[in-house]
Amino acid sequence: MGSEVRERTQRVIERCRSQGFAAAGIASIEPSHRQEAWRSWIGSGRQGEMTYLDRTLEVRLDPNQFLPGARAAVVVADAYVTRSLRFQRCESIAQDAGVLQGEAFGRIARYARGRDYHSVMTKRLHALSDALRAEHPNDSFRTFVDIHPVIERELAARAGLGWIGKHTLLIHPRIGSYLLLGGIMTTLELEPVAEGQRVIDHCGSCTRCIDACPTGCITPYSVDAQRCIAYLTIERRSRVPEELRANMHDWIFGCDVCQEVCPHNSLRAAARQDLPAANAAYAPLREGFDLLSVLGWREEDRAKAFRTTPLRRAPLDQFRRNAAYAAGNLLAGSFHPGLHTRLQAIAADPTEPELVRDAASWALRRASRDDAATAREP
Numbered sequence: 001m002g003s004e005v006r007e008r009t010q011r012v013i014e015r016c017r018s019q020g021f022a023a024a025g026i027a028s029i030e031p032s033h034r035q036e037a038w039r040s041w042i043g044s045g046r047q048g049e050m051t052y053l054d055r056t057l058e059v060r061l062d063p064n065q066f067l068p069g070a071r072a073a074v075v076v077a078d079a080y081v082t083r084s085l086r087f088q089r090c091e092s093i094a095q096d097a098g099v100l101q102g103e104a105f106g107r108i109a110r111y112a113r114g115r116d117y118h119s120v121m122t123k124r125l126h127a128l129s130d131a132l133r134a135e136h137p138n139d140s141f142r143t144f145v146d147i148h149p150v151i152e153r154e155l156a157a158r159a160g161l162g163w164i165g166k167h168t169l170l171i172h173p174r175i176g177s178y179l180l181l182g183g184i185m186t187t188l189e190l191e192p193v194a195e196g197q198r199v200i201d202h203c204g205s206c207t208r209c210i211d212a213c214p215t216g217c218i219t220p221y222s223v224d225a226q227r228c229i230a231y232l233t234i235e236r237r238s239r240v241p242e243e244l245r246a247n248m249h250d251w252i253f254g255c256d257v258c259q260e261v262c263p264h265n266s267l268r269a270a271a272r273q274d275l276p277a278a279n280a281a282y283a284p285l286r287e288g289f290d291l292l293s294v295l296g297w298r299e300e301d302r303a304k305a306f307r308t309t310p311l312r313r314a315p316l317d318q319f320r321r322n323a324a325y326a327a328g329n330l331l332a333g334s335f336h337p338g339l340h341t342r343l344q345a346i347a348a349d350p351t352e353p354e355l356v357r358d359a360a361s362w363a364l365r366r367a368s369r370d371d372a373a374t375a376r377e378p
């Protein structure tokens with residue numbers, strides 16, 4: 001690789017840093033090394049209702065189908081959790097539930113608490129790509145974030161940004177896993193990170209994420225999406241199987257448990273002086289929602305509450321369904337008459353969507369089963 005390419009690569013990385021990305025690297029373009037694993041994952045139906053994964057699998061496995069003639073991918077990462085927020089982890093999920101806060105509170109995953117990362121990242125990636133296109137008009141550039149058919153974490157690992165942990169997320173050795181990934185695929189010649197310079201797997205014998213996952217959906221380096229709370233609350237449009245609802249606890253959009261328990265997101269890791277600051281755009285606007293309010297929402301309430309956030313992906317009925325499951329789990333361990341009354345009204349109202357009525361009925365059954373269990377105690 002000539003010095004011209006090396007210098008150009010360095011300039012591109014510096015530009016990424018000047019755009020505020022916490023990490024950046026160059027990945028070589030090659031088909032996924034895990035093609036068989038991906039095909040078998042899809043073949044066994046673990047993607048659940050995410051049918052777009054089936055439809056776009058071949059493009060995902062071969063970046064050259066995303067951008068014909070691609071020679072490199074500029075991969076970037078935004079950090080979305082500040083040091084101070086990093087340790088608000090739940091020692092016990094029940095303890096962390098809304099009961100302690102005196103209200104019925106449903107939690108959302110950390111990445112969804114601030115502004116929508118799609119627009120925050122895309123805007124800067126477009127600026128980078130426009131600048132590169134102006135300098136190299138004969139080359140092609142195509143930006144990507146998680147809505148595009150690209151396996152960003154594999155490219156990120158190849159670009160030297162980290163390793164893919166047993167929970168299947170990318171872990172940066174200094175920053176941890178609270179990262180959002182994106183990049184630019186290009187036909188421009190850049191110098192990729194050599195295989196020997198990539199970050200090696202530091203999971204070792206650790207199994208914390210596997211042990212802590214509320215639905216037991218992690219096996220080393222694979223997640224059964226059909227049981228993952230992130231999938232169940234965000235991607236799954238239909239009823240959640242009853243046997244999984246209690247394990248969803250108070251999560252109403254996503255789940256952070258496997259990241260909260262990971263030692264690479266630990267206090268010791270965050271105390272490092274050289275930890276890049278989280279992007280200010282992701283400063284949390286909220287940690288969750290009052291369940292009683294959500295259960296009473298209409299479309300305009302949802303639109304107002306979700307404006308400019310990644311929560312927009314959850315349709316109204318689905319979000320109210322999630323709130324009803326969380327309400328049932330909350331009522332199983334605490335007393336909240338207002339919530340109980342709201343669930344009864346929904347369950348008895350034939351004009352309510354079937355999805356929400358079913359969730360409300362289940363929540364009432366869950367609450368009464370627990371009441372009965374409590375009544376039998378000496």
Ligand code: SF4
Binds near residue numbers: 218254257
């Ligand atoms: S997001 Fe939650 S449910 Fe999904 S794998 Fe991680 S811990 Fe398990």
Ligand code: SF4
Binds near residue numbers: 261
């Ligand atoms: S919790 Fe342990 S096994 Fe899981 S990703 Fe983190 S280091 Fe790896």
